[in-house]
Amino acid sequence: xxxxxxxxxxxxxxxxxxxxxxxxxxxxxxxxxxxxxxxxxxxxxxxxxxxxxxxxxxxxxxxxxxxxxxxxxxxxxxxxxxxxxxxxxxxxxxxxxxxxxxxxxxxxxxxxxxxxxxxxxxxxxxxxxxxxxxxxxxxxxxxxxxxxxx
Amino acid sequence: xxxxxxxxxxxxxxxxxxxxxxxxxxxxxxxxxxxxxxxxxxxxxxxxxxxxxxxxxxxxxxxxxxxxxxxxxxxxxxxxxxxxxxxxxxxxxxxxxxxxxxxxxxxxxxxxxxxxxxxxxxxxxxxxxxxxxxxxxxxxxxxxxxxxxxxxxxxxxxxxxxxxxxxxxxxxxxxxxxxxxxxxxxxxxxxxxxxxxxxxxxxxxxxxxxxxxxxxxxxxxxxxxxxxxxxxxxxxxxxxxxxxxxxxxxxxxxxxxxxxxxxxxxxxxxxxxxxxxxxxxxxxxxxxxxxxxxxxxxxxxxxxxxxxxxxxxxxxxxxxxxxxxxxxxxxxxxxxxxxxxxxxxxxxxxxxxxxxxxxxxxxxxxxxxxxxxxxxxxxxxxxxxxxxxxxxxxxxxxxxxxxxxxxxxxxxxxxxxxxxxxxxxxxxxxxxxxxxxxxxxxxxxxxxxxxxxxxxxxxxxxxxxxxxxxxxxxxxxxxxxxxxxxxxxxxxxxxxxxxxxxxxxxxxxxxxxxxxxxxxxxxxxxxxxxxxxxxxxxxxxxxxxxxxxxxxxxxxxxxxxxxxxxxxxxxxxxxxxxxxxxxxxxxxxxxxxxxxxxxxxxxxxxxxxxxxxxxxxxxxxxxxxxxxxxxxxxxxxxxxxxxxxxxxxxxxxxxxxxxxxxxxxxxxxxxxxxxxxxxxxxxxxxxxxxxxxxxxxxxxxxxxxxxxxxxxxxxxxxxxxxxxxxxxxxxxxxxxxxxxxxxxxxxxxxxxxxxxxxxxxxxxxxxxx
Ligand code: FES
Ligand code: FES
Numbered sequence: 037x038x039x040x041x042x043x044x045x046x047x048x049x050x051x052x053x054x055x056x057x058x059x060x061x062x063x064x065x066x067x068x069x070x071x072x073x074x075x076x077x078x079x080x081x082x083x084x085x086x087x088x089x090x091x092x093x094x095x096x097x098x099x100x101x102x103x104x105x106x107x108x109x110x111x112x113x114x115x116x117x118x119x120x121x122x123x124x125x126x127x128x129x130x131x132x133x134x135x136x137x138x139x140x141x142x143x144x145x146x147x148x149x150x151x152x153x154x155x156x157x158x159x160x161x162x163x164x165x166x167x168x169x170x171x172x173x174x175x176x177x178x179x180x181x182x183x184x185x186x
Numbered sequence: 187x188x189x190x191x192x193x194x195x196x197x198x199x200x201x202x203x204x205x206x207x208x209x210x211x212x213x214x215x216x217x218x219x220x221x222x223x224x225x226x227x228x229x230x231x232x233x234x235x236x237x238x239x240x241x242x243x244x245x246x247x248x249x250x251x252x253x254x255x256x257x258x259x260x261x262x263x264x265x266x267x268x269x270x271x272x273x274x275x276x277x278x279x280x281x282x283x284x285x286x287x288x289x290x291x292x293x294x295x296x297x298x299x300x301x302x303x304x305x306x307x308x309x310x311x312x313x314x315x316x317x318x319x320x321x322x323x324x325x326x327x328x329x330x331x332x333x334x335x336x337x338x339x340x341x342x343x344x345x346x347x348x349x350x351x352x353x354x355x356x357x358x359x360x361x362x363x364x365x366x367x368x369x370x371x372x373x374x375x376x377x378x379x380x381x382x383x384x385x386x387x388x389x390x391x392x393x394x395x396x397x398x399x400x401x402x403x404x405x406x407x408x409x410x411x412x413x414x415x416x417x418x419x420x421x422x423x424x425x426x427x428x429x430x431x432x433x434x435x436x437x438x439x440x441x442x443x444x445x446x447x448x449x450x451x452x453x454x455x456x457x458x459x460x461x462x463x464x465x466x467x468x469x470x471x472x473x474x475x476x477x478x479x480x481x482x483x484x485x486x487x488x489x490x491x492x493x494x495x496x497x498x499x500x501x502x503x504x505x506x507x508x509x510x511x512x513x514x515x516x517x518x519x520x521x522x523x524x525x526x527x528x529x530x531x532x533x534x535x536x537x538x539x540x541x542x543x544x545x546x547x548x549x550x551x552x553x554x555x556x557x558x559x560x561x562x563x564x565x566x567x568x569x570x571x572x573x574x575x576x577x578x579x580x581x582x583x584x585x586x587x588x589x590x591x592x593x594x595x596x597x598x599x600x601x602x603x604x605x606x607x608x609x610x611x612x613x614x615x616x617x618x619x620x621x622x623x624x625x626x627x628x629x630x631x632x633x634x635x636x637x638x639x640x641x642x643x644x645x646x647x648x649x650x651x652x653x654x655x656x657x658x659x660x661x662x663x664x665x666x667x668x669x670x671x672x673x674x675x676x677x678x679x680x681x682x683x684x685x686x687x688x689x690x691x692x693x694x695x696x697x698x699x700x701x702x703x704x705x706x707x708x709x710x711x712x713x714x715x716x717x718x719x720x721x722x723x724x725x726x727x728x729x730x731x732x733x734x735x736x737x738x739x740x741x742x743x744x745x746x747x748x749x750x751x752x753x754x755x756x757x758x759x760x761x762x763x764x765x766x767x768x769x770x771x772x773x774x775x776x777x778x779x780x781x782x783x784x785x786x787x788x789x790x791x792x793x794x795x796x797x798x799x800x801x802x803x804x805x806x807x808x809x810x811x812x813x814x815x816x817x818x819x820x821x822x823x824x825x826x827x828x829x830x831x832x833x834x835x836x837x838x839x840x841x842x843x844x845x846x847x848x849x850x851x852x853x854x855x856x857x858x859x860x861x862x863x864x865x866x867x868x869x870x871x872x873x874x875x876x877x878x879x880x881x882x883x884x885x886x887x888x889x890x891x892x893x894x895x896x897x898x899x900x901x902x903x904x905x906x907x908x909x910x911x912x913x914x915x916x917x918x919x920x921x922x923x924x925x926x927x928x929x930x931x932x933x934x935x936x937x938x939x940x941x942x943x944x945x946x947x948x949x950x951x952x953x954x955x
Contacts, residue, residue, distance in 0.1 A: 055299075068212040069205020071437070073387045074469040078878035081387050109205040120203035124195025127843035130851065131685025132202030133387040133437030139203055158886045165878070167386050167438050168685050170850035171886040173843075 039102040043067075044111030052098040058084065059093040062108065069109045069136045073165070080164035083137035084108050090144035092163075109136035112143050122181040128173030134166045142178055146185070154179065189698045190906045193843035196690040197709060198435065198683075208435035210407045214393040215462035219248055219294040221452050222301040222465070224308055225475060226283035226290050229317035229545035229871030230329070233281050233310060236291060241304035246296040248459055250304065251451065253279040260336045261421045263446040264512040264550065265410040267660050267721055269340035271603025273352055273511040275332050278421060278450045283312075284331055284509035285547050286872050287474025294455040294463055317545035317871045321481065321506035324350045324542035331509065331543040343515045343603065344540075352511030353541040355519060359595050360534030365498040369489030373571050374500075376485045377563040378937040379920070381478035381506070381865035382858075383875075384552060385883050386685075388437020389472045390447035393464035394456035402453060403430045407437065409444045409682050410722030415714045417446060418453050431714040439684035440855070441551035444724045445477050445512055473876040477550025478865050480517050480541070481506040484563035494577045496529050496586045501563070503539035510548040514541040516602040517549070520556030523606065524653055524807070525564050527594035529586050535596065545871055551724055553852060554916040557653055558859065562938065565649035565921030569928065579925070580624060583650055588809075590614040602725070607658040609804040613909065615835035615897035616650060619811040623648065626893060627813035627831035634929035641821050644828070647926025648813045651917035654805040655901075655910035656727030663732030664718035664799035665739040667696060669747065671786040673779035674706040680720025681732035682712050686912055687844035688728040692736045694840055695905050699740035701766020702778075718797060726910030729840060731802050733905035738798035746794050750785060751776055806901045808836040808909045812853070812918030814926045823945035825927065827857060828890055834914065835897040838907035845911045846894045852915020853892060858884045860920040862939050 040049045052061050059082045062070045070093055073079035082094040085107035109116050116139040123129050138161070145152060145160045152160065157178055166174065202208060238250040256278045264272040279289055293304040316329050332347040339345035344354030366372055392406040402424060408414050411431040419426040436443060448465035455463040467476065487500040503521055507514040522537035554561075572579040588594070590611055598608035624630065627646060635645035666678040677696050683689040689709040697707040711717060720732055744764065752759045757771035769776045785791060811833050818825040832849050839845035862882050866874045875881035900907035920938055928934050933948035 063211075064216075066207075066216075068207045068209075071209070071388070072466070073389065074878050076469065076877045076879050079387060079469075109203070113204055116204050117200055120200045121195065123203065124199045125193055125843065127193070127845075127847040127850070129196040129199040129687065129690075129844065130847055131386070131388070131436060131438045132199065133209065133685075135199075135203040136205040162885050162887050165387065165883065165885065167384075167440070167855070167883060168851045169847055170852075170854035170892060171884075171889045172850050172854075172892040173847055175886065 037099060039098060041101045041103065042105040044107055054099050056098040057094055058096040058098050058101060061098040062093060067108050071133055081134050081137045083140050083164065085140055085144055088144065088147060090141045109139050112139065115139065115143055119181050122177040123174065126173045126177040126180065128169045128177045130168035134164060138164050138174065146182065152182065187698065189694045189704065190840055191838060191842060194690060194694055194704060194841050196687050196844065197693055197704065198689060202435065209388055209437055210391040210393065210405045210434050211466050213405050213434055214464040215395055218393055218462040218464040219296065219455060219459065220298045220301050221292055221294045221448065221455050221463050222305060223292045223451065224290040224305050226286060226288045228283060228312055228314050229286050229319065230315040231283050231312040232315060233290065234313045235311035237309040240307040241293060244300060244304055246300040247293060247304045249294040249455055250291060251279060251454060252291045253281045258336055259421050260338065261417060262512055265413040265444040265446055265722065268416060271343055271515050272513055273337060273339050273345050275337040276510050278454065285545050287547060288509060292451045294459065318350065319545060319867065319871050321504065321542055321544050322483065324544050325540060331545065350543045351540050352507045352543050353515035353518060354539065355515065356538035357599050358536040362498050362500045362534045362536040365534035366487065366489040366500065369497050370492040371571065371574050372487065372489045373567060373574055374485065374487035375567055375570060375936055376483060377566060379482045379559040379562055380938050381481040381549065382552060382863050383473060383478055383865060383881055384440040384442030385881065386438025386440055386442055389467040389469060390443065390476055391466045392448045392452050393462065394452045395462035396456060396460055401428050401430055402457060403432065404449060404453065405432050405434055406449055407443055408433055409439045409684050409724055411682060411712050411714050412680060412719055413722060414446055414449055418449060421450060422453060422457065424457065433682050433712045436682065436684040439723065440553045441555065441724060442476055443684065444551040444722065447476060469878065470876050473881065474547060474873050477512060477548055479552040480549040482521065482559045484559065486563045486567040488567050488571050490571055490575060494575055494582055494585060496532050498534045499526055499529065499532055500536045501526065505541040506544050506546060506549065507541050508544055508546040508548040511543065512548050512550045517556040519600055519602055521560035523596060523600035524557040525560035527596045528588055528650060528652055530588050530592055530594040531586050546867065547873065553855060553913050555913065558856065558917045558920065561649065561651050561917045562920035566924050566936065569925045570934065580620060584617065584620060587650060588614060588616055602657050607804055613806060613837055613899050613901040614809055615899045616809040618897045619809060619833040619835055620650065622895065623811040623813050623831055623833040626833065626895065627815055629813065632815060642817055642819055643930045644817045645926045645930030646813060646815050647922050647924065647929050648811060649918040649921035649925065650811050651914060652807040652809050653726055653910065653914040653917065654807050655730035656802045656805055657725050658802045658805050661721045661725060661727045661731045662799055662801045663720045663735040664797065665732065665736040666718050666795060666797040667739045667743045669743065669782055669794040671782050673782040674708065675700065675702065677707055677709045677736065678717045679709065679711045679732060679736065680717045681728050682723040684723050686848055687841065688723065690844060691729055691840050692733060695733050695736045696740040698906065699737060700744055718799065726912040729908050730904050730910050731800055733908060735798050735800040737905040738800060739796045742796035742798055743794065746796055747781065750794065751781055754781065754784065804903060806903060806909045808834065808911060808914045810834040810914050810918065812922045814919065814922040816923065816926045816930065818927065818930045820931055823942035823949065826890065829893055831893045832915065833895050833897060834911065835899045836911040836914065837899050837901035837904050837909035839896045839911065840906060840908050845896065848911045849894050849915040850892050852913065853919060854884050854889055856916040856919030859938060860923040860940055862941060864939050
C-alpha cells in the first residue's frame with residue numbers, strides 16, 4: 037500500500053506492507069540514523085518525531101503515517117550538531133548509538149517545555165536508555181545546551 | 187602539552203549524533219540475505235532428527251544449515267589471544283544444545299518474514315536431557331555437559347570436562363591455615379554475585395559479502411577483528427588471506443562483543459551462496475545467546491591481629507561459566523589477581539577454586555572481568571572485619587592497603603591463564619584517593635548514618651579497587667602513521683573503538699607528538715586488511731598498550747620528517763627544529779605542507795610511513811576509591827543513591843572528559859549490578875529476563891549525582907604517563923553500596939543484587955534475634 041507523508045520537511049510516497057513498522061520502513065529507505073535496540077518498545081533508540089511528538093518508531097505501523105509529518109535527526113541537523121558540541125564538552129561522547137534519538141527527544145522537550153527543570157528533563161527522557169555514559173554527562177550537556185539556547 | 191589532559195571532544199561525536207551511517211547494519215548490502223537462527227527451547231537436549239525440506243521448499247529461502255553441514259572442529263568464541271586459555275568446546279552447529287537459546291539451525295532467505303516462515307516449519311525432534319542448573323551441584327553431577335571426545339584445552343587450565351569442570355586453579359603464598367590459627371580475629375563469609383548482561387544498545391550485528399577479488403569481507407560489531415579473522419579461518423577452513431574483517435563504529439561492547447556471535451553462520455551462508463548476508467540479533471537473542479558475566483560464589487576468610495593488621499586472606503571461588511567455557515579460567519583468576527594485591531601486607535594468601543559448566547547461557551568477558559566479583563567479596567569482608575575489630579574502615583584500609591613503591595607476590599604468581607609478571611607500583615595514588623574521597627564525599631559528616639526523618643536514614647559506605655592495563659607479554663598493539671601531501675596524517679590502528687573513545691585518545695597521542703591539530707590526524711580503525719595487528723579492545727589495554735604503539739610510531743614519523751627536512755634545508759639532522767608546522771635550520775625554514783608536497787610531487791620523491799608496535803612488560807594497575815552516599819527507607823528497604831564519589835588514579839587522564847565518561851559509565855553499570863540487574867532463570871532453565879522490561883538497567887531517574895575526580899599521577903611506562911581507565915569504574919559500587927546499607931541499618935547483604943526485599947528480610951530476621 038502507498039503512504040504519502042512529510043519526511044524531514046519533504047513529501048515522500050512509499051510503498052509499505054500493512055505489517056511494516058516505521059522503523060523498518062525508514063531503514064529500508066536508507067534512513068539509518070534511526071536505530072533498533074530492542075523488541076519491546078523499551079529502549080528509545082528508534083525515536084522519531086511524529087507530528088512533533090517523540091515516539092518509538094518501532095511501535096508505529098508505517099501504514100498509519102499517511103498524511104503525517106515524520107522528523108528524524110537529519111531534519112534537525114543544526115540542533116543535533118550544536119547539542120553534540122555540548123555532549124563532547126561534558127564527557128558524554130561515547131558509542132553514540134543512542135545519540136540521534138536523544139537529540140530528537142531533547143528537541144521535542146524544548147518545543148513542549150522551553151524551560152525544563154533538571155527533574156523535567158529526567159522525566160521526559162527517561163525512555164531514552166544509554167548504557168555507556170552513566171547519564172550524568174548527558175544531563176549536564178542537555179542543561180547547558182538548553183540554557184545556551186535561551 | 188597542547189592536547190594531553192584536555193577535554194577534547196571525540197573525533198566522531200558530531201557525525202554520530204547527526205546520524206551518519208556508521209554502524210555495522212548501516213553498512214550492510216541493501217540486498218543482503220537475512221540470516222536467522224532457530225534456537226533451542228530446552229536447556230539440554232540431543233537433536234535426534236531434523237527435517238529441513240519444508241523450509242527449503244519456500245520460495246525465497248536459499249539455505250538451511252544444521253550440524254550436518256559442518257565439519258566437527260571444536261573452537262572457542264572467546265576472542266582471546268592464541269592459543270586461547272579457554273577450552274575448545276563449541277562447534278559452529280552441534281547435535282547437542284546446552285542452553286535455552288543455543289543454536290539449532292540457521293536459515294537464510296530474501297526477507298525476514300520468509301526466514302520466520304522457514305523457522306516455523308523446521309521439524310526438530312529432541313531427546314530432552316536432564317539439565318544441570320545449580321552451579322553448586324555441577325561438579326561430578328550425573329549429567330555431563332561435554333562428553334564429546336573432540337573438546338580440549340589448549341594448554342593446562344585444569345580442564346576436566348567429564349567432571350563438568352571447565353577450569354581450576356590453586357595458589358598459595360605462605361601457609362594460610364597456620365597463619366589463620368595465629369590471628370586474634372578471624373571472619374569468614376560466603377558471597378554470591380549474579381550473572382549480569384552487558385545490555386549495550388547496539389545488538390550484536392554482522393554482515394558478509396564476497397568482494398571482486400573473491401574474498402570474504404565481513405563487517406562486524408566486534409571488539410576483536412583480528413581474532414575474528416583467525417577463528418573464522420581455523421573453524422571454517424578458509425585461508426586467512428581470503429578473509430577481511432572490518433570493524434565499523436560499535437554501539438557499546440563492555441566485553442560482550444569480545445566473543446564471536448553471528449560471524450560463523452553469516453560467513454558460512456555467504457561462502458555457500460556467494461551472496462551478501464546479514465544478521466542482527468533481536469534483543470531477545472542478545473539476552474539468550476550472548477555472554478553474561480560469570481556468576482560466582484566466593485568464600486572469603488580474613489585473619490587479623492587486634493591492632494588492626496591484616497595477616498591472612500583465604501579465598502575460594504566457584505564460578506559458573508554456563509554451557510561453554512569462554513573466559514572461564516581468566517575471569518576466575520582476575521577475581522584474585524586484580525583484587526587480593528590490594529592488601530599486600532599479609533603474611534599469607536590463598537586463592538583457589540573451580541569454574542563449572544551448567545546449562546545456563548555461556549558466560550564471557552564483561553567490564554570488571556572477575557575483579558568486580560572479587561572486589562564485592564573482599565571489600566565487604568574488610569568492613570565485616572573492621573566492625574569486629576572495632577576499627578574505622580578507612581583507617582584500617584589506610585594501614586593495610588597497597589602504597590606507592592610497594593609490590594605483592596601475587597603479581598608474579600597469577601597472570602591471566604598463565605603465570606604473572608612481577609612488578610612494583612611505581613605509580614599508586616590510592617592513599618590520596620582514600621583521603622580525598624573522605625573529604626569530597628563528606629564521609630565524616632555522614633558516617634555511619636544520619637537520621638533524616640523517622641523512617642529515613644542517610645548513610646555512606648566505601649570500597650577501594652584496582653584493575654590492570656593490558657596483559658603483559660600477550661597484548662600487542664600497533665600503529666601506522668602516514669604523512670599525506672599537504673602535511674596532514676592518517677593514523678591507522680588495529681585498536682578498536684567500541685564507544686570508549688580510543689580513536690580520539692590515540693589520535694591525541696599522535697597529534698601531541700607531532701605537534702599538529704586534531705583535525706590533521708585522521709584516524710582509521712580497524713580493518714584487518716588495512717590497519718596493523720592489534721589484539722583488540724579488552725583487558726583495559728587500549729590507551730596503555732595501543733597508545734604506546736601510537737606514541738612510538740609518531741616519534742618515528744617525526745624523526746623521518748626531520749631527516750627529509752634536513753636534506754632539503756641542507757642541514758644536519760641535529761640542527762633541524764620542528765614545531766609541528768615548520769622545520770627550521772640555518773635560518774632557513776620549510777613548512778610541513780611544503781615538505782609533504784615536495785616529497786610527493788617534486789624532488790627525491792618518496793612516501794613517508796612509520797609503523798611501530800608495543801607489548802607491555804607490566805600491567806600498571808589504575809586504582810580508585812568509591813564512596814556511595816545513600817538514603818534508605820527503613821520501612822521498605824528501598825534506597826536511593828544521592829551521590830557516588832569516585833577518586834581515580836589512572837595515571838595521566840589523556841582526555842579528561844572521555845576519562846570521566848569511562849569512569850561514570852562504569853559506575854552506573856556497577857550500580858546496576860549492585861542494585862537490581864539480575865539474570866534469572868525459571869526452574870526448568872528458561873531465561874526469564876530476556877527483554878528490557880524484565881531485565882532492568884539504570885535509567886536517568888536513578889542516577890542523581892556522580893562526582894568524579896582524578897588523582898595527580900604519572901605512570902612512567904604509559905604514553906604521556908597514562909594507565910587504563912576503561913574498567914576500574916565498575917568495580918567499587920557493589921561493595922560500597924553493601925557497606926553503606928550495613929552502616930545504615932546494620933544488616934549485611936552478601937548476595938547481589940541488593941534489593942529492598944533482601945534488606946527488609948534481613949532486618950526482620952535481625953529483629954527476631
Ligand atoms: S527499538 Fe527499542 S524502543 Fe524502539
Ligand atoms: S552512548 Fe552508547 S548507548 Fe548512549
